Amino acid sequence: xxxxxxxxxxxxxxxxxxxxxxxxxxxxxxxxxxxxxxxxxxxxxxxxxxxxxxxxxxxxxxxxxxxxxxxxxxxxxxxxxxxxxxxxxxxxxxxxxxxxxxxxxxxxxxxxxxxxxxxxxxxxxxxxxxxxxxxxxxxxxxxxxxxxxxxxxxxxxxxxxxxxxxxxxxxxxxxxxxxxxxxxxxxxxxxxxxxxxxxxxxxxxxxxxxxxxxxxxxxxxxxxxxxxxxxxxxxxxxxxxxxxxxxxxxxxxxxxxxxxxxxxxxxxxxxxxxxxxxxxxxxxxxxxxxxxxxxxxxxxxxxxxxxxxxxxxxxxxxxxxxxxxxxxxxxxxxxxxxxxxxxxxxxxxxxxxxxxxxxxxxxxxxxxxxxxxxxxxxxxxxxxxxxxxxxxxxxxxxxxxxxxxxxxxxxxxxxxxxxxxxxxxxxxxxxxxxxxxxxxxxxxxxxxxxxxxxxxxxxxxxxxxxxxxxxxxxxxxxxxxxxxxxxxxxxxxxxxxxxxxxxxxxxxxxxxxxxxxxxxxxxxxxxxxxxxxxxxxxxxxxxxxxxxxxxxxxxxxxxxxxxxxxxxxxxxxxxxxxxxxxxxxxxxxxxxxxxxxxxxxxxxxxxxxxxxxxxxxxxxxxxxxxxxxxxxxx
Ligand code: WT7
Numbered sequence: 100x101x102x103x104x105x106x107x108x109x110x111x112x113x114x115x116x117x118x119x120x121x122x123x124x125x126x127x128x129x130x131x132x133x134x135x136x137x138x139x140x141x142x143x144x145x146x147x148x149x150x151x152x153x154x155x156x157x158x159x160x161x162x163x164x165x166x167x168x169x170x171x172x173x174x175x176x177x178x179x180x181x182x183x184x185x186x187x188x189x190x191x192x193x194x195x196x197x198x199x200x201x202x203x204x205x206x207x208x209x210x211x212x213x214x215x216x217x218x219x220x221x222x223x224x225x226x227x228x229x230x231x232x233x234x235x236x237x238x239x240x241x242x243x244x245x246x247x248x249x250x251x252x253x254x255x256x257x258x259x260x261x262x263x264x265x266x267x268x269x270x271x272x273x274x275x276x277x278x279x280x281x282x283x284x285x286x287x288x289x290x291x292x293x294x295x296x297x298x299x300x301x302x303x304x305x306x307x308x309x310x311x312x313x314x315x316x317x318x319x320x321x322x323x324x325x326x327x328x329x330x331x332x333x334x335x336x337x338x339x340x341x342x343x344x345x346x347x348x349x350x351x352x353x354x355x356x357x358x359x360x361x362x363x364x365x366x367x368x369x370x371x372x373x374x375x376x377x378x379x380x381x382x383x384x385x386x387x388x389x390x391x392x393x394x395x396x397x398x399x400x401x402x403x404x405x406x407x408x409x410x411x412x413x414x415x416x417x418x419x420x421x422x423x424x425x426x427x428x429x430x431x432x433x434x435x436x437x438x439x440x441x442x443x444x445x446x447x448x449x450x451x452x453x454x455x456x457x458x459x460x461x462x463x464x465x466x467x468x469x470x471x472x473x474x475x476x477x478x479x480x481x482x483x484x485x486x487x488x489x490x491x492x493x494x495x496x497x498x499x500x501x502x503x504x505x506x507x508x509x510x511x512x513x514x515x516x517x518x519x520x521x522x523x524x525x526x527x528x529x530x531x532x533x534x535x536x537x538x539x540x541x542x543x544x545x546x547x548x549x550x551x552x553x554x555x556x557x558x559x560x561x562x563x564x565x566x567x568x569x570x571x572x573x574x575x576x577x578x579x580x581x582x583x584x585x586x587x588x589x590x591x592x593x594x595x596x597x598x599x600x601x602x603x604x605x606x607x608x609x610x611x612x613x614x615x616x617x618x619x620x621x622x623x624x625x626x627x628x629x630x631x632x633x634x635x636x637x638x639x640x641x642x643x644x645x646x647x648x649x650x651x652x653x654x655x656x657x658x659x660x661x662x663x664x665x666x667x668x669x670x671x672x673x674x675x676x677x678x679x680x681x682x683x684x685x686x687x688x689x690x691x692x693x694x695x696x697x698x699x700x701x702x703x704x705x706x707x708x709x710x711x712x713x714x715x716x717x718x719x720x721x722x723x724x725x726x727x728x729x730x731x732x733x
Contacts, residue, residue, distance in 0.1 A: 134158065452480070505550075506521060
């Protein structure tokens with residue numbers, strides 16, 4: 100199962116092969132996995148419908164490949180290390196054999212609650228080992244998991260449960276986050292008032308709160324697994340059967356359920372993991388993401404376990420009990436590969452380097468970043484103080500929709516350039532398109548980042564609404580998958596991601612649609628309308644700037660503050676704390692064209708602090724409003 104490329108020359112060879120003979124290239128990789136029935140065709144696709152299928156008619160179960168396959172040779176190797184929020188609490192260490200038994204046991208518990216192949220299960224849990232168990236247990240029996248990040252509000256959970264028509268929710272009483280504890284079960288209870296599809300709720304006891312249990316619906320985790328066998332045969336899944344749904348924000352409307360499938364996702368998660376991180380058999384690998392996001396799915400759970408790696412999960416936050424926690428944990432467990440987000444690096448940078456200099460960080464070999472462009476200053480800090488100038492930094496560009504890392508360095512093999520994601524992985528064919536959709540072939544250019552050929556873990560659909568998938572990703576440029584990002588390609592062909600070109604804001608590596616936040620703001624009764632844009636934020640990358648029109652514009656400072664707090668509260672209720680607008684400017688009107696379209700370009704320039712660069716405003720319905728907005732800018 101070693102899928103690793105070992106030199107940059109080999110990368111170039113493999114890349115060329117993957118373009119000249121994609122089927123042969125992927126067949127070589129895919130056949131190293133355990134298939135219940137071999138596939139009879141590697142790939143079939145068209146980007147018009149779109150319809151993409153990989154490893155056709157193969158039967159497989161991703162957990163058989165992530166667990167059972169390793170038992171003989173790695174049964175006693177650590178599969179999972181869990182570092183708790185409280186540094187004084189004991190870490191959990193499970194071998195492959197132990198994780199296998201836990202997953203089987205919980206899979207049997209799910210079956211006993213009448214969860215069957217194809218049923219959707221929403222998981223809303225803390226970053227504890229049982230979250231990994233829950234995810235894998237679903238996959239084991241062919242149930243479709245949909246993990247919802249534990250920072251989302253009741254309203255947001257309800258939306259997702261309804262969209263997925265989930266039959267079960269798995270949650271916990273609450274979670275530990277630094278010095279705080281946060282309720283989860285109570286939030287689920289509130290959400291479920293609007294979710295008749297949910298029949299059962301399994302509740303893990305994480306913080307000892309003994310929450311109220313609903314008779315006939317709620318089952319404590321311990322009770323659910325009582326008497327369950329620790330062996331459960333993996334359900335044979337078709338390659339193209341759904342593995343999971345993960346909701347993500349787009350430029351319009353409600354979040355959409357990105358669908359990934361068993362076969363293709365499995366192959367690409369393992370292949371990309373081993374190559375990007377250059378994982379070696381005895382390494383300890385740590386990704387600090389939350390399993391509620393795609394990064395956690397692919398690079399805490401599936402990629403590492405499929406590769407027989409030791410993967411670490413962390414319950415806490417980077418600043419608890421102090422801003423040296425990440426580095427203390429790296430030393431404590433001897434972490435070899437460390438993967439985090441630029442926003443975390445910037446936040447820690449702000450506390451000064453003393454916190455990092457007190458740890459040796461000797462074990463580190465490869466550092467990674469993900470989620471947003473990394474600025475050069477943060478890159479250098481990471482390189483010098485964390486990597487001691489000896490660790491390559493892999494800047495990994497990818498998306499929920501791509502399932503795995505698409506453009507990135509491969510450990511120490513690839514040339515490295517700050518703020519550049521670099522070269523595409525073998526099998527990935529990025530192109531830059533101009534306004535008219537024409538491919539720009541030269542180097543030293545900039546354009547819309549698209550893919551002209553499928554890869555095994557490309558999204559298959561958006562759950563329940565295939566047309567939305569087609570329109571969002573495959574209709575802008577015929578025959579291409581459109582990423583929504585703009586990118587540059589330098590003289591050497593290295594890619595640098597500039598950022599979103601659609602109405603998506605990236606706050607601390609989390610994606611929000613401007614429309615989604617506007618809808619949340621508008622849910623407050625005092626609001627008439629609103630417009631949201633992103634602006635550069637030192638730590639979060641982008642912050643949320645909202646222009647709000649109210650029924651009665653608040654005038655005195657205390658009324659303004661109250662109104663702001665109320666609006667923020669509404670957003671927290673509708674989406675969650677992670678979507679809090681940083682700045683709210685009350686305005687008497689929004690700049691609109693004569694046809695009623697909001698001119699966001701203007702609002703963006705004001706939010707960015709560049710009101711002298713508004714450009715052409717002659718098509719505005721009411722130019723006076725711009726003057727007022729510029730004057731009142733925050
Ligand atoms: C968007 C995808 C993929 C896991 C985390 C985010 C931005 C992602 C990078 C990077 C510059 C990046 C893009 C992309 N992004 N990685 N290395 N450099 N930008 O997943 O929520 O699906 O967001 O994040 O804008 O489109 P996501």
